[in-house]
Every structure is written in structure tokens, then in C-alpha cells.
Amino acid sequence: MSAATNITDLLAAGRDDAPAIAAPDRPALTHAELRRLAADTVARLNRLGIGRNDPVAIVLPNGPEMATAFVAIACGATTAPLNPAYRADEFDFYLGDLAARALVVERGSQSPAIAVAQARGVPIVELVADPSGPAGAFVLEGAAMPGGGAHGPADSDDVALVLHTSGTTSRPKMVPLRHRNVCASARNIRVALGLTAADRCLNIMPLFHIHGLIAAVLSSLGAGGSVFCAPGFNALRFFAQLSEARPTWYTAVPTMHQAILARADRNREAIAAAPLRLIRSSSASLPPQVMRALEETFSVPVIESYGMTEAAHQMASNPLPPRPRKPGTVGVAAGPEVAIMAEAGAALLPPGETGEVVIRGDNVTSGYAANPDANAKAFTDGWFRTGDQGVIDADGYLTITGRLKELINRGGEKISPREVDEVLMDHPAVDQALTFSMPHDKLGEEVAAVVVLAAGQTATEAELRAFVSQRLADFKVPRRVLFLDEIPKGATGKLQRIGLAQRLGLTA
Ligand code: AMP
Numbered sequence: 001m002s003a004a005t006n007i008t009d010l011l012a013a014g015r016d017d018a019p020a021i022a023a024p025d026r027p028a029l030t031h032a033e034l035r036r037l038a039a040d041t042v043a044r045l046n047r048l049g050i051g052r053n054d055p056v057a058i059v060l061p062n063g064p065e066m067a068t069a070f071v072a073i074a075c076g077a078t079t080a081p082l083n084p085a086y087r088a089d090e091f092d093f094y095l096g097d098l099a100a101r102a103l104v105v106e107r108g109s110q111s112p113a114i115a116v117a118q119a120r121g122v123p124i125v126e127l128v129a130d131p132s133g134p135a136g137a138f139v140l141e142g143a144a145m146p147g148g149g150a151h152g153p154a155d156s157d158d159v160a161l162v163l164h165t166s167g168t169t170s171r172p173k174m175v176p177l178r179h180r181n182v183c184a185s186a187r188n189i190r191v192a193l194g195l196t197a198a199d200r201c202l203n204i205m206p207l208f209h210i211h212g213l214i215a216a217v218l219s220s221l222g223a224g225g226s227v228f229c230a231p232g233f234n235a236l237r238f239f240a241q242l243s244e245a246r247p248t249w250y251t252a253v254p255t256m257h258q259a260i261l262a263r264a265d266r267n268r269e270a271i272a273a274a275p276l277r278l279i280r281s282s283s284a285s286l287p288p289q290v291m292r293a294l295e296e297t298f299s300v301p302v303i304e305s306y307g308m309t310e311a312a313h314q315m316a317s318n319p320l321p322p323r324p325r326k327p328g329t330v331g332v333a334a335g336p337e338v339a340i341m342a343e344a345g346a347a348l349l350p351p352g353e354t355g356e357v358v359i360r361g362d363n364v365t366s367g368y369a370a371n372p373d374a375n376a377k378a379f380t381d382g383w384f385r386t387g388d389q390g391v392i393d394a395d396g397y398l399t400i401t402g403r404l405k406e407l408i409n410r411g412g413e414k415i416s417p418r419e420v421d422e423v424l425m426d427h428p429a430v431d432q433a434l435t436f437s438m439p440h441d442k443l444g445e446e447v448a449a450v451v452v453l454a455a456g457q458t459a460t461e462a463e464l465r466a467f468v469s470q471r472l473a474d475f476k477v478p479r480r481v482l483f484l485d486e487i488p489k490g491a492t493g494k495l496q497r498i499g500l501a502q503r504l505g506l507t508a
Contacts, residue, residue, distance in 0.1 A: 003187060004183050004187075004222065005156035005179060005180040005183050005184075006075075006153070006154060006155055006156045006158075006160075006179035006180070006183060007038075007071055007074050007075050007154070007160060007179055007182070007183065007218070008038065008075050008153045008154070009183075010183050010186065010218065010221065010222045011031070011034060011035050011038060011071065011075075011221060012035070013031075013197075013221070013222055013223065013224040014030075014031025014034070014197065014221065014224040014225075015031060015197065015224060016030065016031060016032035017030050017031075017032065018030060018031050018197060018224060018225075018226070019031075019200075019226040020033070020034040020221060020226055020227075021034060021064050021067055021068055021134075021135045021136040021226065021227060021229060022064070022135050022200070022226055022227070022228040022229070022245065023063060023064040023135035023136065023228065023229050023230075024230070024231075024241070024244060026064070026131075026132075026133075026134065026135040027133075027134050027135065028134060028135055028226065029064070029068065029134040029135050029136045029137055030134075031221075031224065033134060033137065034068065034071070034072075034136075034221070037068060037072050037136075037137060037138070038071060038072040038075040039075075040072075040139075041072035041073060041075065041076065041140065042072075042075050042076030042152070042153055044139065044140045045073065045076045045077055045140065046076065046148075046151040046152070047144060048102070048125065048140070048142050048143075048144050048145065049144050049145040049146055049147060049148040050076070050077050050101055050102055050125075050145075050148050050149070051076065051077065051148045051149030051150050051151050051152075052076065052077065052149040052150045052151075052152070052154050052155075052158050053077070053078055053149045053150075053154075053158050053159055054077045054078060054101040054102075054148055054149045055077075055078045055080050055098045055099060055100050055101055055162060056073055056077045056078060056079055056080065056100065056101060056102050056103075056104055056125075057080045057081075057082055057094065057095055057098055057100040057102070057103045057104065057113070057117075057122075058070070058073065058079055058080065058081045058082065058103075058104045059081075059082050059084050059091075059103065059104070059105050059109070059111050059113045060081075060084065060104070060105065060106055060127065060207075061084055061106070061231065061232075062084075062206055062207055062229070062230070062231055062232040063229050063230075063231045063232075064135035064136035064229040065106065065127060065129050065136055065138050066081065066207040066208075066229070067136055067203070067207060067217045067227060067229050068136035068137070068138065069104060069127060069138065070161075070207065070213055070217065071217065071218070071221065073104070074154065074160040074161060074179075074182075075153055075154060076151075076152070076153060076154055077101075077149070077154070078158070078159045078160065078161070078162055078176075079160065079161050079162070080094075080098050080100065080161070080162045080163070081161075081163075081207060081208040081213070082094050082113070082208055083206070083208045083491050084111060084208075085491065086112075086113070087112060088112040088113075088115065088116050091111075091112060091113040091116040091117075092116045092119075092120070093172075094164065095113070095116060095117055095120055095122055096120065097164070097172075097174060098162060098174070100117070100122050101122070101123075101145075101148065102122065102123045102124070102125045102142070102145075103117040103122050103123070103124050103125065104125045104126075104127055104140070105124065105125075105126065105127065106126070106127050106128075106129065107126045107127065107128045107129075107141070123142060123143065123145050124142065125140050125141070125142035126140070126141045126142060127139075127140055128140075128141055135229065136229070154179055155179065156178065156179045156180040156183075157178055157179070157180065158178065158179055159176045159177065159178055159179075160177060160178060160179045160181075160182050161176075161177045161182055161213065161312075162174060162175065162176050162177070162369070163175050163177070163208075163209070163210055163309050165309050165310070173368045173371055173374055174368060174369040174370070174371070175309050175310050175365050175368060175369075176365060176366070176367075176368075176369050177312045177365055178365075178366070180362055181312045181362065181363050181364065181365060182213075182214060182218060182312045182363075183218075183222070184312065184335065184361065184362035184363040185214050185218075185219075185311065185312035185313050185314055185335065185363040186214055186218035186219045186221075186222045187219075187222060187335075188314050188334055188335030188336075188363060189214065189215050189219035189305075189313070189314050189317075189334075189335075190219045190222055190223045191334075191335075192303070192305070192314065192317040192319070192320075192334045192335075193219070193249070193278060193280065193303065193317075193320065194320055195219060195220065195223035195225055196223055196224070196225065197223060197224035197225050198225065198248070199220065199223060199225040199226075199248045199249065199277070200220070200225060200226045200227070200228060200245065200246065200247045200248050200249075201216045201217075201219075201220045201225070201226070201227045201228070201247055201248075201249055201250060201251065202228050202230060202241060202242065202245045202247035202249075202250040203216040203217065203227050203228065203229050203230060203250070203251075204230050204232065204233040204238065204241075204250060204252055204256060205233070205251065205252060205253070205492075206232065206491070206492055206493075207229075209283075209309075209491075209492045210307065210308075210309045210312065210313045211251065211253070211282055211283050211307060211313060211492070212251075213313075214312055214313040214314070215251045215280065215282065215305075215307070215313055215314065216250075216251055228241070228244075228245035228247055230245075233252070233256050233259075233493070235256075235259035235260055235262070235263055236263070238260055238263070239263070239267040239270040239271070240270070242270055242271070242274040243270050243273060243274055245274075246274055247274070247276065248276060248277040248278075249276055249277055249278045249279060249280060250276070250279060250280070251279075251280035251281070251282065252279075252280075252281060253281070253282070253283045253284055253492065253493045253494055254281055254284050254285065254286045254287065254290060255284075255432075255489060255493050255494070255495060256493055257279070257281055257286070257290055257294055258290055258431075258432065260294075261290065261293050261294060261297060264297045271297065271298060275299075275300075276298055276300045277300060278300050278301050278302070278303055278320065279294055279298060279300055279301075279302045279303070280302075280303045280304075280305060281294075281302060281303070281304045281305070282304070282305040282306065282307045282313075282314070283307055283492065283494060284494045284495065285330075285400060285418055285421075286302070286304045287421065287422060287425050288327035288328045288422070289425050289426070291304065291327050292327070301320060301321055301325060302325070303317060303318050303319075303320065303325065303331075304317075304318050304325070304327075304329070304330055304331065305317035305318065305330060305331065305334065306330035306331070306398065306400065308386060308388075310364065310365045310378075310384060310386075311336060311359055311361075311363050311364050311365075311384070311386075312363045312364070312365070313363075314334055314335055314363070315330075315333070315334065315335065315336055315338055315357075315359050315363075315386075316330045316331050316332060316333055316334050316338055316398045317330070317331045317332070317334035318330070318331030318332075318397075319331060319332060326393075326395075326397045328399060328422075329393075329397040329398060329399045330397075330398050330399070330400055331397060331398065332395075332396045332397055332398070333396065333398075335361055335362075335363050336359040336360055336361025336362070336363055336364060337359065337360045337361055338357065338358075338359055338392070338398060339357075339358050339359075339360075339383065339392075340353060340354070340355040340356065340357060340358070340390060340391065340392055341355050341356045341357075341358045341380065341383060341385065342355050342356075343355055343356050343389075343404070346380045346381050346383075351391075351392050351393060351394050351396075352391065352392075352393065352394070353391065354389060354390070354391040354401055355389070355390075355391075356385050356386065356387070356388070356389060356390075356404065357385075357386045357388045357389070357390040357398065357400070358380070358383035358384060358385050358386065359383065359384050359386060360382055360383050360384065364384050365384075367379070387404050388400050388402070388404065389401045389402045389404050389407065389416075400418070401416045401418065401419075402416040402417060402418060406436075406437070406497050406498060408435075408436075408437040408445050408446075408447055409437075409444055409445050410440075410443050410444070410445055410446060410447060410475055415447055415475065415476050417434075417435035417436055417437070417447075417497055418435075419472070419476065420433075420435035420447065420449060420468065420472065420476055420477075420478060421433045421434060421435050421449075423467070423468050423471045423472055424449060424451060424464065424467075424468060426471075427459065427464060427467050428454075428457070429453050429454055429457035429458060429459040430451055430452075430453065430454065430457075430459070430464070431452045431453060431454040431455075431457075432451070432452040432487055432495075433449055433450070433451050433452075434449065434450050434487050434495050434497060434500070435447060435448070435449040435478060435497070436448055436449070436450075436497040436498070436500045436501060437497070437501060438479070438480065438501040438506045438507060439501060439506075439507050440507070441507075446479050446480075447475075447476060447477065447478045447479060448478050448479060448480040448481070448482070448501060448506055449464075449478040449480070449481050449482070450481075450482045450483075450484050450487055450500070450504070451464065451481055451482070451483055451484070452483075452484060452485065452486065452487060453483060461480070461481045461482075461483075464478075464481045465477055465478060465481060480506065482504065482506075488500065488503060
């Protein structure tokens with residue numbers, strides 16, 4: 001198998017007649033057809049006046065055309081997929097920040113991005129799909145514009161993908177990922193999961209986020225395998241999709257796994273009839289209880305991995321059997337070098353000591369765009385500082401103990417919200433729990449938690465606080481426990497600790 005360093009070469013892996021992209025009620029697009037689509041798209045972009053390293057914003061619904069638009073456009077320009085759910089103000093920020101040379105939308109799109117692009121003078125390019133043709137086949141239509149980057153296929157140092165980090169407190173940072181970065185990450189994921197041409201991924205992740213783009217789409221294509229592109233995640237449809245797609249694996253964030261588990265009992269037959277090889281979880285910490293329940297329900301290994309936009313996704317991963325998975329850890333370095341650095345200074349710490357997780361490798365961005373301050377803070381001695389706090393054990397397994405900015409600082413005592421989550425999750429009445437920092441006039445910060453109760457269960461705030469205080473020191477016990485029907489999530493389905501106190505109007 002090749003060690004491709006650009007997407008055009010990565011796409012060479014699949015057999016001509018093997019499926020590459022699949023979707024509900026459509027014939028699959030083969031690897032040969034995908035290669036032709038990529039070559040045609042580069043030629044079409046060049047005729048429109050769009051060339052290498054020109055940023056092309058893409059606003060498409062989740063599905064096969066979003067997957068093929070990403071890989072095909074990246075072969076000749078820079079892709080910038082944007083969340084279709086954004087409002088006009090958000091599109092205005094992103095199109096401006098990207099200095100987008102064009103906006104790609106599907107023909108007939110009602111997206112507010114169109115009016116924003118027109119007001120900014122950003123040309124619209126229409127993606128015209130053939131709903132009765134193979135999954136993901138399209139042509140681009142638009143008016144030619146003058147100028148533009150170099151023609152022909154992009155090479156390894158060209159920027160394939162630009163994403164913004166989902167910062168909740170500060171202005172989003174722009175992360176350029178070169179072809180060699182995304183190809184290295186796709187290869188790292190392929191190796192970690194042992195992906196081959198026989199594998200098919202069921203993609204339920206949004207394709208404007210690094211997880212779905214690289215872990216589902218690019219890793220599968222680089223293995224010569226295929227991706228079944230669902231129109232996003234819907235727990236009600238998941239089991240029917242399993243039956244139709246016949247995947248060997250899927251990858252998701254923990255909240256999706258929990259929604260799937262909640263419906264698993266009444267879908268036992270579908271699970272038995274469509275056996276998987278593995279399930280992958282990434283982008284947020286997977287509670288060990290959920291991992292156990294998933295392994296029991298699907299009778300497959302659940303592989304928790306650790307990813308980040310700036311790393312083109314994967315940094316560490318639990319290994320496949322027979323090597324052990326360690327629940328509560330994100331596994332071992334799986335591509336880049338992973339180390340722990342003292343939070344102040346640049347000393348690398350030995351196993352067992354807690355500090356900032358730092359990474360170094362081919363998959364890591366060379367730096368945020370137009371943001372020297374952020375780069376000065378993010379890179380130390382060639383290591384990229386993840387902003388996550390962790391510890392590596394004697395076997396090389398990394399545990400994420402918190403996100404540095406999420407750590408609750410209660411009058412100088414540092415508390416990892418995850419530790420409290422895990423205790424709350426052990427209470428039989430608790431289905432989901434999220435611990436976060438709440439402002440406090442004397443201590444600076446205080447511990448609070450929101451809880452979703454399991455169906456038909458009851459518990460009081462006092463009971464849950466007493467339960468936690470049996471297991472953790474007093475200073476870690478949430479001062480407030482709120483009960484919600486659902487924990488607010490960000491656009492990618494992640495639970496968001498930061499800003500939660502403010503959103504809930506909480507102060508101690
Ligand atoms: P993103 O750039 O949206 O992929 O978010 C990256 C961040 O998600 C990381 O820096 C971590 O804080 C968090 N993250 C990703 N994977 C995991 C995991 N398996 N466990 C805990 N946190 C994770």
C-alpha cells in the first residue's frame with residue numbers, strides 16, 4: 001500500500017471496479033469513477049479560474065456529494081467545508097476570514113451563504129448532482145473568473161483543507177492542513193484500525209468536521225475501501241442504515257453512541273444481521289460505562305481514539321485486539337509522537353506525570369493562518385501544544401485528564417471535570433452527566449454539573465451530591481446539580497462545558 005502524500009495519489013489505492021462512495025438508494029461510485037471525477041473537477045475548476053491553494057468554501061448537506069466534493073476539489077484547490085446550519089452572520093465571518101475565492105452550493109440551494117457571498121462579491125459555483133446516477137457524482141457549473149492559482153493537480157505542500165477550531169471563548173482560529181498532513185492522518189487511521197479494501201465505513205459524522213472528513217472518508221478511500229454516506233446522524237434511522245449499508249465499522253462521538261445504545265434493545269435483530277468488525281469513538285471522552293455497553297451490545301471491540309483539528313484528526317488510539325484496550329484512556333501514540341510537557345516551560349515529563357499533551361509529526365498543521373500570537377503559544381521546540389492535560393502510563397497509554405482551559409480552578413485546587421462525570425455516571429439513575437465550572441465570588445470557580453436521568457428513574461440533587469462525596473474529596477463535589485432533559489451540544493454533537501454556566505445563568 002502506498003504512502004501517498006497528496007490526495008490524487010491516495011485515490012490510486014482502490015481497484016477500478018471496487019465501490020468507493022455509497023449512499024441510500026443509489027448505485028455506488030467506483031474507485032475508477034471517483035478518480036475520473038477528481039480529474040474532471042480539477043480541469044473544470046481551472047477553466048472557472050480556480051487553481052491550487054485557492055480557498056473554496058463548500059456548503060452542502062451531509063451526504064455523498066459532500067464527501068466527493070471534498071476529495072475532488074481538494075485535488076486542485078483548497079477546500080473549506082462550512083456547517084450548513086450556520087446563520088448569515090456566521091457565513092459572513094467565515095467567507096471573509098477564508099478570503100474565499102468561490103462558494104460551492106448545490107443547485108437549488110436556499111442557503112443564506114449565497115446572499116452573503118453575493119454581497120461580498122464571492123462567485124457562486126453550483127454543484128449539480130444526478131440523483132439517479134452513482135452516489136456522489138457531480139459536475140460544477142459557474143461563470144469563469146479571471147486570475148487564480150496554478151492549474152493542475154495539487155501537490156503535497158498545497159493546502160488541501162482549511163477548518164476553524166471550534167473555540168467557544170475566543171475568535172475561531174484558522175487551521176490550514178496540507179495534503180501531506182491529511183494523507184498522513186488518513187494513513188495513521190488506516191494502520192490503527194487495520195483497514196483494507198474489504199472495509200466499509202458507515203459515515204454518520206458531519207462532513208464539515210475533521211473527524212468525518214479524515215477518519216471516515218479519507219482513511220477508507222486510502223485503504224481502497226468504501227464509505228456509505230448517510231445524510232447525517234439520526235438515531236431512529238441508524239439501524240435501518242446498518243442493514244442497508246452492511247458496514248464493517250462506524251466512527252462517532254460519544255453522544256451519538258449513547259443515542260444508538262438507547263435504541264439498541266429494540267433493534268437486536270438488525271444488530272445481529274449486520275455484524276461489524278469494530279466501532280470507533282473519538283472527539284470527546286468516552287465514558288467507560290458507555291464503552292462497556294457498546295462492546296456488549298455489538299460484540300465488537302470499541303476503539304477510543306484521540307483527535308484534534310490541528311492534527312488532521314488522529315493523535316492516539318487504543319489498539320486492536322490482541323493488544324489491550326484500556327477504557328478511560330485514548331490509547332497509545334497512533335501516528336505522531338505524543339509526549340507530556342510541563343505546563344510552564346518546555347521540559348518533557350516522564351510516564352506517570354501529568355502535564356500538557358504535545359504532539360509532533362507529519363499530520364500536524366504547520367501553524368494557524370495569519371495568527372502569529374496563537375502560533376507563538378501553540379508551538380514549543382517543534383512540539384504542538386494541544387491544550388489538553390494528560391498523563392502517559394508505563395505502557396504508553398495516554399489518559400486525557402482535562403482540557404487545560406476547562407479545568408476547574410477552585411481557589412487554587414484544580415479539578416478535572418471528567419473525574420466527576422465518571423462518578424456521576426456510575427449512579428444507576430444517571431444516563432448522562434457533564435461537570436463544569438461555575439463562577440464563584442470567593443473561590444473564583446466552583447464545581448457544577450448537569451445530569452440527564454435514565455428513563456423512568458428519579459434522583460434528587462442531595463442524593464447525587466452524597467453519592468459523589470462517597471467517592472471524591474469534598475472540594476470536587478458539585479455544589480449544584482441541575483437536571484435537564486438534554487445537555488446542550490455544539491454543532492458537531494459534542495457536549496460543551498465551556499460557557500455552560502453562563503448559558504444556564506448559574507453563579508454560586
Ligand atoms: P476537535 O478539534 O474538534 O477535533 O477537538 C479536539 C479536542 O477534542 C481535543 O483537543 C480534546 O480536547 C478533545 N478530544 C478529542 N478526542 C478525545 C478523546 N478521545 N477523549 C477526550 N477528549 C478528546
